Structure formats: structure tokens, C-alpha cells
Amino acid sequence: MEKEYISISLAKPDTHQLDAVQKGAVALGLTGLALLLITAFGVTFSNNALWLAISIGAIMVGAVVYAQRTYLNQPAGIRNNGVYFKSLTSRGALGWMAGIVLTLFYILLYWYPQYLGLGKDGAPNTGLVALFDPLSQFLKGEPASQWFMYGALYTLAILAFGFKFILKYRHNRYQLFRTISVMFFQLGFAFLLPEFLIRLNYPYNDFKEMWPLNYDFFDEWSVNSFLDSGNLGLFMLLFGVAMIFIISPVLTYLYGKRWYCSWVCGCGGLAETAGDPFRHLSSKKLSAWRLERWSIHLVTVFAILMTVGVVTSYLSEVARAQLIWGLVILLLLIGVLVAFFRRKHFNGQTRAIFLSVAALMAGVVLIHYFATPAKILFVDSQKLRSAYGFAIGAAFSGVIGVGFYPLLGSRVWCRFGCPMAAILGFQQRIFSRFRITTNGGQCISCGNCSTYCEMGIDVRSYAQSGQNIVRSSCVGCGICSAVCPRGVLKLENGSPNNRMKEDPAFIGNADNLMEYIKK
Amino acid sequence: MDHIVIIGNGIAGATAARHIRKLDNACRITMISEETDYFFSRTALMYVFMGHMQFEHTQPYENDFWSRNRLELLRDRVMAVDTDRKELRLQTGEVIRYHKLLLATGSLPNKFGWPGQDHQGVQGLYSKQDLELLEEYSATTERAVIVGGGLIGIELAEMLHSRNIPVTMLVREKNFWNSVLPDEESAMISRHIKEHHIDLRLESELEEILADSNGRVKAIKTKKGEEIECQLVGLTVGVHPNISFLEGSGIETNKGVLVNRRLETNVPDVYAAGDCAEQRQAIGERKAVEQVWYTGRMMGEVVAQNICGKRVEYAPDNWFNSAKFFDIEYQTYGWVWSKPKENEASLYWEHQDGKKALRLVYNTTNGALLGVNAFGIRLRHEVCDSWIRQKVHINEVVKALETANFDPEFYRRHEKAIRKHFKGRTAIA
Numbered sequence: 035m036e037k038e039y040i041s042i043s044l045a046k047p048d049t050h051q052l053d054a055v056q057k058g059a060v061a062l063g064l065t066g067l068a069l070l071l072i073t074a075f076g077v078t079f080s081n082n083a084l085w086l087a088i089s090i091g092a093i094m095v096g097a098v099v100y101a102q103r104t105y106l107n108q109p110a111g112i113r114n115n116g117v118y119f120k121s122l123t124s125r126g127a128l129g130w131m132a133g134i135v136l137t138l139f140y141i142l143l144y145w146y147p148q149y150l151g152l153g154k155d156g157a158p159n160t161g162l163v164a165l166f167d168p169l170s171q172f173l174k175g176e177p178a179s180q181w182f183m184y185g186a187l188y189t190l191a192i193l194a195f196g197f198k199f200i201l202k203y204r205h206n207r208y209q210l211f212r213t214i215s216v217m218f219f220q221l222g223f224a225f226l227l228p229e230f231l232i233r234l235n236y237p238y239n240d241f242k243e244m245w246p247l248n249y250d251f252f253d254e255w256s257v258n259s260f261l262d263s264g265n266l267g268l269f270m271l272l273f274g275v276a277m278i279f280i281i282s283p284v285l286t287y288l289y290g291k292r293w294y295c296s297w298v299c300g301c302g303g304l305a306e307t308a309g310d311p312f313r314h315l316s317s318k319k320l321s322a323w324r325l326e327r328w329s330i331h332l333v334t335v336f337a338i339l340m341t342v343g344v345v346t347s348y349l350s351e352v353a354r355a356q357l358i359w360g361l362v363i364l365l366l367l368i369g370v371l372v373a374f375f376r377r378k379h380f381n382g383q384t385r386a387i388f389l390s391v392a393a394l395m396a397g398v399v400l401i402h403y404f405a406t407p408a409k410i411l412f413v414d415s416q417k418l419r420s421a422y423g424f425a426i427g428a429a430f431s432g433v434i435g436v437g438f439y440p441l442l443g444s445r446v447w448c449r450f451g452c453p454m455a456a457i458l459g460f461q462q463r464i465f466s467r468f469r470i471t472t473n474g475g476q477c478i479s480c481g482n483c484s485t486y487c488e489m490g491i492d493v494r495s496y497a498q499s500g501q502n503i504v505r506s507s508c509v510g511c512g513i514c515s516a517v518c519p520r521g522v523l524k525l526e527n528g529s530p531n532n533r534m535k536e537d538p539a540f541i542g543n544a545d546n547l548m549e550y551i552k553k
Numbered sequence: 554m555d556h557i558v559i560i561g562n563g564i565a566g567a568t569a570a571r572h573i574r575k576l577d578n579a580c581r582i583t584m585i586s587e588e589t590d591y592f593f594s595r596t597a598l599m600y601v602f603m604g605h606m607q608f609e610h611t612q613p614y615e616n617d618f619w620s621r622n623r624l625e626l627l628r629d630r631v632m633a634v635d636t637d638r639k640e641l642r643l644q645t646g647e648v649i650r651y652h653k654l655l656l657a658t659g660s661l662p663n664k665f666g667w668p669g670q671d672h673q674g675v676q677g678l679y680s681k682q683d684l685e686l687l688e689e690y691s692a693t694t695e696r697a698v699i700v701g702g703g704l705i706g707i708e709l710a711e712m713l714h715s716r717n718i719p720v721t722m723l724v725r726e727k728n729f730w731n732s733v734l735p736d737e738e739s740a741m742i743s744r745h746i747k748e749h750h751i752d753l754r755l756e757s758e759l760e761e762i763l764a765d766s767n768g769r770v771k772a773i774k775t776k777k778g779e780e781i782e783c784q785l786v787g788l789t790v791g792v793h794p795n796i797s798f799l800e801g802s803g804i805e806t807n808k809g810v811l812v813n814r815r816l817e818t819n820v821p822d823v824y825a826a827g828d829c830a831e832q833r834q835a836i837g838e839r840k841a842v843e844q845v846w847y848t849g850r851m852m853g854e855v856v857a858q859n860i861c862g863k864r865v866e867y868a869p870d871n872w873f874n875s876a877k878f879f880d881i882e883y884q885t886y887g888w889v890w891s892k893p894k895e896n897e898a899s900l901y902w903e904h905q906d907g908k909k910a911l912r913l914v915y916n917t918t919n920g921a922l923l924g925v926n927a928f929g930i931r932l933r934h935e936v937c938d939s940w941i942r943q944k945v946h947i948n949e950v951v952k953a954l955e956t957a958n959f960d961p962e963f964y965r966r967h968e969k970a971i972r973k974h975f976k977g978r979t980a981i982a
Contacts, residue, residue, distance in 0.1 A: 051717070108749075109745075109748055109749065109879075109880055110880065111879065111880030112880070114603070114604070114605040115603050115604055115605070115715040116603070116604040116715070117604050117605060118604045118605070118606065118607050119604040120604075205880075206961060206964075207961070207962075207963040207964050207965070208961040208962050208963050208964070210963075211963050314606075319615065320615060471959075473931070473933060473934050473935075473959055474873075474933070474934025474935050474938065475847060475850075475851075475873065475934060476847075476873070476875050476884065476934055478594060478596040478597070478846050478847075478875075479564070479594040479596075479597070479613045479846075480594050480596050480597035480600065480611065481594060481597055481600075481606060481610045481611050481612075481613065482597070482600060482605065482606065484610070485605070485606045485610045494613055495613070498613060512961060512962075515961050516961070517605075519877040519882065520875040520876075520877065520882065520884070521875065521882050521884055521931035521932075521959060524931070524959050524960075524961060525961065525962060526962075
């Protein structure tokens, strides 16, 4: 008896306590991180290339060993054991500490980069930024900026935690492909390609990052830099426009907004990899959903109006009028289409869309009559732009969006603030083939789907009543389907007819009891 | 204004309450529960213990849902029912009058009179209180023994295992859940249990539970005479209706509360639904007492109609059920018996990884599909249900397997391998 007891306890399959190897791996990774950290406190190494390699190597090796040890010594399957017992993932002391450290990092990055070692006015970099000089020299032939350092760390996080995610969900090929995709787009399109472009004297361009997420795409300097860069520059400009008006609508129609939000986007990429251990912290309350609708639509309206204002400021009188009235007609058209598609379901969502469209129309008309090149609606346009950059681009997407991962969940920005997600979501709700199908009467209301939805969607409320899930905020990460213990949820693309299944008949009882209720 | 009182706030009671409110906006509805303030998903208790969720997450509705729908909740225990005066006597001494009464009290874990079954550290797993007890006992448990190889038994094994507590499982049959699963499936799940380092002991039965001087479990003895040291014993050998408080009420009971097809008891205005109800005459091949989440929900829907004066029979469609055995999901549609009945045969395919399997049971005289067991492959309820209802020929089913697949996108598909394996194996007279 005794012998068997020992052999079993030695196996230590899925404990939430770390074993020696895991602890060693965590220590190695933290050491790598600590090396980065001490440079942030002003220590400058004599051989940056070596130390950068050592610290990144330590982080990568630590992450790989930890992930392998955690997931590969047990059969593949859903492994959320102890998520609510661990301090880091249940808003405990470690969670708060991580949140504070991340937030501080973002504050330094956006507003005090000199403390990260950025050399001012041509002075050489020191500390953390200097550590990335060799890599920057190698890739684009100039010293690193704080943004280069940030991009490199960001990419590193997606690659390291992406690897962990892949092992965690290795039985699930949807998760596997999706994660490889975000890792590829981050490394190739967001990090390497733009740096190479700069090296070749082309404008910095992340092809996959489209307006309005990339909110200064239509600024005069941005458009001019494309126009000054020959055929490739022109291609970039046209490709950016095509992304917004052709590629994105077509892909969103075919696959839902997930093609972007959880397969391509960098913000989504970080949320799905480094943010995965925190996905369950998003609020599922009805009140959070109400707040989400107000805040995301307000940001979107603001982002669009600001762009219109900026663009009109450098257009000729005639072009400006054409743009404004073109937009008014486009918005009218959208309003009519929404009214048509949602004629039977005038709910809060529809109201939010109508309000947004109306606000946009009023906004562009006001801009037309009252804006001058220097002022958008009586406010200095430069100030307005820097206010947006501060409030939305930095504070919201960076500080709250990532810094608060361990406190509010991994998709705060995507859910409450991203104008791109709002526009894609609007289309997903109204005009797309995508839905999450509920499988007959198999739901047991256990709540795994809702708990692990990073967007705070109460998936269960649909599944347990037999409805399909068609929500503008759904980024199609597929985790609800993965964690469902009874095979109830499936992400699907199909005919847009009756994709909501709003009058579901439960399979189970011979009679459709919903009919009786309606009588 | 009618006062409708529901005893029990589980899936049957809560479903009935919601549907009664949809049908009748005026009546007063009260739900009484001793167990919890709010309805929760019993099937999710395991995830709370494993740290996947917090208890609040198992509650399908936000707390103000009930007051918004004017569903009054009362946390108390019903001690006796007086059907003549239409009154309930509660533990607190309060007396509640009802116009219509729904009994939805669920189940209690079985104990079969084993010596030592009431020692400290011996428990079943059904209620929230059971979970709290498990939390308490498991903190001082070095090893646990689970008696019984069924759905709750394997869940309990997974739960304890997640806390790194070594588990021994005593299973009477020659493989896990072999009284329900055919041999191949049963053997496959047994292998998977062992893969998770559970000490699965087949053809083993409990003889006696031994306690230390404090009355806490210290070991168990099996019928084979083995003694296994343990500080926790999980008794998971099924459940029985929780109806002892009805004695002397005049409400007829057998194993459960006897009801007709409209879920009415012998006493007017008293109904029963869910685990605690027993059909006077079993429906088709179903058991007279059905203790499954889905049947609780379906009965809740039906009984609401009858309470509100519509005459609707509980007429369940094809049987279906699901479970998850550690990492292997299981779905079943129609009837798949552990041993084929007369005029029945089946096709069975198992993937070489030992974690996916499909069994199709058919009638050997006309070829009609009778039942499906799927392991590690998700199937569409709607498609399987319509195949069985329309008595689709087994060969047609095998041809159309793709239409039933419900696996996530990009999953490897096995229909071709399955078809190849099944080719020429159907035996129809």
C-alpha cells in the first residue's frame, strides 16, 4: 500500500503549487526581467548586446521550460486548476503588484521615457533603452527609441506567452492556429517589417494596423510621407484605405471580427497570450455591459470626428465639401441599412448605433461650418489631437488596457475603448456570417463559458436558453467553446438568415413549449 | 391572487418559477430552499473546488433577477406539508399558505448501510453543503477513497486530484461505469482514469469504514480484505429522492413522489418535478425517477404549464445526456445499452489515441438508428435527434456523419476513417 501511495504523490500531476523545475524556470525568467529592470533604474552595461541577449534568452528559456513543465507532464485538456486560488490570477497581492508595476512602466514609457534611458536631444541612450541599441542598429541602422524597446518587449511577450498558450491548448487546433497567427503578425508585420521599411527609407508602416486604431493614418504628415515615397508609399496609402473600406468589411462579413481581433491585431495578440491568465477577471455584470456600450461608442465617434477634422484642415475648399457631404450620405445610408436589418429588434444595441450615427452626422456637419484649419469646433486641433493621444492612445489603451490586466482582465481596451473593435463589432452584429452556435439542449448552465469570456459576455445566458450568440463585442477567441465541458458551443460561419435563433425551440421535450408560452 | 410555492430552488424549481412568471404575471411565487439563497448550477460545483470558478459564477442569473421578476426567495427548510389546510410548516416555525405547491426537492446521496458510513470524513457530493464539507475534510486528507464508479465518482476523483490528493477509486464492475457504458467505452475511460494517476481498483467493493479515536476516518476495508489508509471517503453510489419530509402528508410516494404525465401528485394542486418525482408508469425506456439536469429542466418547463392551468404532458423526446470524464467529453443520444438488447447491434470505432470513440446502435431488422455514443468528438444534438426520430437507416447515417460534427474549426476530422472502419460491418437481417 505504502509504496503505491508514494509513487502516486510523486507524480504531482496538476497541482497549483510549483515544483522545483517550475520554480527554477520562473526564477530564470524573473532574472531576465530583473536585468531589464535594473537598467531601467539607470544601470548601464558596458556590453549591451551581450546583456540584452542574456536577459531575453533567460526570459525565453524560463517561459519555455515553465510552460513545458506545467503542461506537458499531464494529458492535454483544459487546465484552469487553481486559477481562483493563485494570488496573481485572482486579484491577490501578486495581482495588484503586477498591475502596479505594469502601470508604472506604461507611465514612464509614455510620459517620462528619459527615466527608461532615452537620450534627449541627440544624447546617447542609457539604461533600458540603450540595452536595445544593438538590436535597433542591426535592424534599422539607428539607435533605439523607447518605442523600439517597447515594440521588442511587446513582441517578446507575445512570443513567450504565445508558446505557453500553445502548450496549454495543444489539443485545440483552433487555438493553435490562431495563436501562431497572432505571433506571426506581431513578429513580422508589427515589429520587423516596419523597421526594415525605415532602414530602406520608407515610411514606418504596420500594414495590418488600420484606421481608426491607427488614428493618425490620415494626418497630413502621414499622407504626405506616403505620397513622398514613390510607388511603395502610394501602395501603402491605397492598401490602408482598401483595408478600411474593402478588405475589412469583406473579411468581417465572412468570418466575423475575429479575423482581426483575435488572429491579427497586436493588442488582441498580447491579450490572448500574456493576458490569457487574466481573461476571467472581466466583469460579466449587466452594468458593465451598459458602460461598455456608452464608452466604446463615444470613443469611436470621437476618433472619427477627430480624423475628419484633421483631414478637412488640409483639404481644399472643394475637396472638403465633397468629403463632408460624402460622409453625410454614407452615414445616412448606414442609418437606413441599420433600420432595415434591425427593424424587428430595436433594443439598447440598436439605440447605441443610431445615437452614434446621429452624433457623427451632426459632428461632421458642424465641422464643415465651424472648423478652421487650426480649430476643430472651436478647440485647437493640435490640442485636441494630443488630448486624444493622451487619453485614448496612451492612458486607455496602454495604462488601463495592459497595466490593469491583472485587475480588470485582458481585454479592457478592446471592450471599452477600441474604435476599430467598435466598427468591426457593429458590422458583426448587423451584417456577418459569424455566430456562436448553441448545441440543442445540452447546456448545463455551469458558467465556464461566461467566466472565461475575456469580453465579459454572459455566454451562458444565451446557451442555456438555446440561443445563438451574436454579439458585437465577441472577438471570436473560441475559449468559451474550449472550456465548455459538454460540447455546447461552436464558432461558425454560415448563412446570415436566422443566425441569432431568437426563438429557440429546445430539443428535449416533444412539444415546443415556447409555443404555449406565446399563446 | 394565487400563491404558488415551490420547494427547492434547483434547476426544476427555478425553471418552473421562471416559466410560471412568463405565463402568469399576477400570481405570487415563492421559492423555498434550505441549501442556498439563489439558484446555482449543481453540475458546476466541481469547478469551484478546482479553482476554475468562484461560487457566484455558478449562479446563472444575477441576484436581482429574482426580485425584478417578483420571485420571492425564502431560505428555510420545510418540515411538514399539510395538504388539507394547504400549509407548510417551516423550520423557523413559520407557516406558509399556498394555493398550489410544487415539490422540487432533488436528491440525497445514497448510503447502503456500510459499517462506519457515518464517520467524520465520509460524505457524498450533491449539495453546496457537501462541497463545504469536502473543503473542510480535504484540508486534512493525505489520501482519499471514492466508492462507486459513476458520474459523480469520477468528478470527485478529478476534484481531489486537482488538489494533489491521491485518490483510490473502488468500482464494483469490471470497468468504469460498465453498467451504463458498453465494454469498449468503459475500458477506454478506465484507461484514461489511470492515465491521470488515479488508483482505479476494479471489481472492488467496500466492506467497512474504520475510524480513529476521534471518530475521523482512518482507513477502509474492501471485500477482498485489502485495507487502504485514507482520511476521506467519498460515497458516490447514486442518489435517491429527498422526500422524507412528506411522510404523513397524504402525498403518495414510492421511491419518489408519484406523479402522472402532467406531473400532478394524487393530491390536487400539488405537483412534483425533477429528481424527486417518480412517474407512475415509466415513459418508454426511461427510468421512472430521472435524476439528470436536463430532465429537471424539461419537467420544470412542463409543470409550469400545468400549474398555470394548461394541460401539457411531460413527453420527453429522445434521451440525451452528456458528461466529461477528466479530458474526454461524452455525449449520448437515444439509447445505447451496456449490453445490446434483442434485435440490436452496433458499430464501434475508436481512435488510436484512445480518447475518441463513436458507437452507433441500430435495429438489426430494419436498420434504423437507435442510439449514439460519442467520446472526444462533439456531435450536433439536432442532427442526431432527427436521425433517431426519423428512424434513419444506419448506412445513411454513416454516409452523412459529417453533418453531425460539432467540433471546433480546424479540428482533425475522422469521418473517413470511421466510414472505412465501418464498411461492410453492418449486419441487418
